[in-house]
Amino acid sequence: MKFEIVGLVGLLVLYFYLHSVYTLQDGSYVERKGRFWPIGLVRFPNDVCTSLEGFCGTCYTSYECASLDGLASGSCALNGIGTCCIFQRTCGGSSAFNNTYFINSGYPATVAGGAQCTFTIIPCPNICQIRLDFLNFNLAQPDGNGYCVFDSFTVTGSASNVPVLCGENTGQHMYLMVNNGSNIQLTISTSAAVVLGRSWNIKITQIACDCPTLAPIGCLQYYTELSGTVMSFNYGTTINGALVTWENGTTRPGSRQLANQNYGICVNMIPGYCSIQWSQGADDTSFTVSNNTALVTVTPGLPGEPIIGENCTTDFVVIPNPSYVNGTAVPGDRFCGNQLPTVVTSSKPFVLTVVTNGNELDDVANRGFLLNYQQLPCANNIANQVFV
Numbered sequence: 432m433k434f435e436i437v438g439l440v441g442l443l444v445l446y447f448y449l450h451s452v453y454t455l456q457d458g459s460y461v462e463r464k465g466r467f468w469p470i471g472l473v474r475f476p477n478d479v480c481t482s483l484e485g486f487c488g489t490c491y492t493s494y495e496c497a498s499l500d501g502l503a504s505g506s507c508a509l510n511g512i513g514t515c516c517i518f519q520r521t522c523g524g525s526s527a528f529n530n531t532y533f534i535n536s537g538y539p540a541t542v543a544g545g546a547q548c549t550f551t552i553i554p555c556p557n558i559c560q561i562r563l564d565f566l567n568f569n570l571a572q573p574d575g576n577g578y579c580v581f582d583s584f585t586v587t588g589s590a591s592n593v594p595v596l597c598g599e600n601t602g603q604h605m606y607l608m609v610n611n612g613s614n615i616q617l618t619i620s621t622s623a624a625v626v627l628g629r630s631w632n633i634k635i636t637q638i639a640c641d642c643p644t645l646a647p648i649g650c651l652q653y654y655t656e657l658s659g660t661v662m663s664f665n666y667g668t669t670i671n672g673a674l675v676t677w678e679n680g681t682t683r684p685g686s687r688q689l690a691n692q693n694y695g696i697c698v699n700m701i702p703g704y705c706s707i708q709w710s711q712g713a714d715d716t717s718f719t720v721s722n723n724t725a726l727v728t729v730t731p732g733l734p735g736e737p738i739i740g741e742n743c744t745t746d747f748v749v750i751p752n753p754s755y756v757n758g759t760a761v762p763g764d765r766f767c768g769n770q771l772p773t774v775v776t777s778s779k780p781f782v783l784t785v786v787t788n789g790n791e792l793d794d795v796a797n798r799g800f801l802l803n804y805q806q807l808p809c810a811n812n813i814a815n816q817v818f819v
Contacts, residue, residue, distance in 0.1 A: 479530065480507040480515040487530040487634070488515040499528075522548035525614075526635070527555055532566075533617060533633040541628030544571065544582065544621035552615040552635055559640040561589070561607040561615060567632040568600040571625040573665070575675035575685025576791040581622040582629065588615040591651065594692045598665030606646040606653055647780055650697035657704070657806050660712070661696050663785060663799030664689050668714075670796065684725055686797040688746065690789045698781040698804055705809035706777040709750055711770070712801040718771040720787070721746045725796040738768035746794065749784040752776050771800070775807065 480490045482504035490507035491499070496516035503514040518531040521538075533550045535542050552561055570582035579597035586593040590608035607615055621629055638645055646653035654661065665687050673685035698707060711718040721743070740763020747767035753774035754760050761774055783802070791797075 475508040475513055478507070480513075481505070482515045482517050484517075486517050486532065487636075488517040489528065489530065490514070491516045520550060522546075522550065525551035525553055527553035529555070529635075529637045531635045533631070533635060535619075535629065535631050538630060538632055539567075541569075541630045542621075543623070544625055544627065544629065545623030546621055548619045548621075550617045552617065552637075554609045554612055554614070555637055556612070557639050557641070558609055558612070558637045560609060560638040560645055562636040562638060562646075563605050563607065563617075564634040564636070565600045565603045565631070566634055567630055568596075568603065569628075569630050570597045570599075570619070571622065571627050571629070572598045572671045572673060572687065573685070573689055575671065575673040575683070576789070577686045577688050577690035577787065577797075578789070579689065581625045583618075583620050584631075585618045585620075586615065587618070588613050592694065593651070594664070594689065594694060596664050596689065598687065598689070599667050600664055603652075603662070603664060605651050608648075647697050649695050650782065651694035652696045653699065654697070654804070655699040657701055658804060659698075660801060660803050661783070662801045663720075664692070666799040666801055668798075675791070684796040686724075686791055686794060688720060688787060688794075688797040688799040690787055690791065692785055692787040694785055696783045696785065698806070700779060700781055701806055703808060704806040706775050706807045707781045708756070708773065708775045708805045708807055709753075709771070709783065710773040710803050710805075712803060714801070716769065716798055717801040718766075719769045719796075719798045720748065720800060721767040721794050721797060722769055723793075723795040724769055724798060737766060737770040737772050739763045739772075740765055743767035745790055746787040746797070748800065749786065750774055750776055751778040751782070771802065781806075 475490065478490050480488050482488050484504060486504070488504065490513040491501070493503055493514050496503045496514055499516065499518070501516035501518050504517055505515040507513045507515045518526055518528045519534055520526050520531055521534055521536050535548065554561070570584065574580050579595050582597045584596040586607060588610060590610040591606070593605065593607065609615070617633070619631065652661070667687055671685040671687045674682045675685055676682050716724060721738070739761060743765035747765045749764050750766065751764050753764055753776045756773055756775060761772070
């Protein structure tokens with residue numbers, strides 16, 4: 432009996448060896464190229480990998496990837512014995528896998544309006560945050576007052592305060608706080624009243640509680656570079672096609688800026704840098720968060736004076752303890768209107784707060800903002816000498 436068992440094991444090892452070295456093609460066995468295990472089982476970690484298309488995936492065997500309903504793209508692990516497995520899910524689906532892509536049906540083709548699409552994120556153990564990267568996000572614009580009444584993207588189940596989004600948000604991102612391991616649901620609702628090809632591809636990254644890339648508490652967006660650009664949601668150069676009709680019967684162009692937003696944009700403090708400078712983009716209308724932006728576009732050039740402090744009561748951004756670049760203090764930390772002066776702050780952590788309300792009565796065609804930030808070295812910063 433002992434020899435029979437040993438013989439059976441030997442046959443099994445020989446079978447798996449031959450099966451890994453040769454494959455059946457057109458009725459005959461052909462030698463495989465670069466496959467695994469000469470004898471015995473080869474194990475490798477399920478590390479993050481990059482697919483042939485540039486997406487993030489997880490390294491699995493081809494069999495495992497297929498059984499998990501993944502898409503095999505490229506090789507990974509030692510000598511390419513694994514495949515980079517991409518997880519794409521669409522409406523009605525769910526996933527507990529890191530680096531899952533939530534896409535519309537038939538992506539990259541677009542879909543028409545008139546449906547609701549939900550997706551459930553299942554946090555793995557010891558996960559504290561979820562990062563959403565909007566690789567592609569194109570929904571209908573809000574109404575003239577900035578409300579997402581036609582299409583909307585909503586998040587439920589998160590411990591974060593997440594605003595409702597619509598419009599164009601490709602390239603944006605957000606961090607969601609996991610609520611005691613509970614599932615998080617993403618919902619995209621579209622309206623048949625707007626003729627538009629919608630599309631979305633949202634990368635979902637699960638971040639462990641001990642991971643150094645966790646965003647600070649209260650930060651919906653988090654940037655980690657020494658310098659960069661931040662934008663309000665649905666910021667863009669094209670005009671919102673929706674019109675607003677006043678009581679006297681006249682109409683005005685609608686705003687791209689979304690209503691009822693209240694969130695923090697945080698920047699990671701790099702060692703050796705004690706303050707941060709905020710400035711608006713090169714476009715004259717790259718900071719238009721209140722008042723009549725349509726009038727500004729008719730009259731070339733920036734308005735004469737920015738609006739600062741207590742005069743900003745509806746839509747504004749907050750930069751704590753700001754100073755001008757010459758070191759003099761700014762008389763207020765709120766900024767609104769159609770111009771942002773270049774300011775510096777040493778308040779830590781580095782955060783810019785965005786606030787919009789639901790009243791656009793005196794605001795016309797606001798685009799939101801595109802701002803540049805630059806962290807400044809400690810030794811060469813006047814503002815740091817003032818506030819530290």
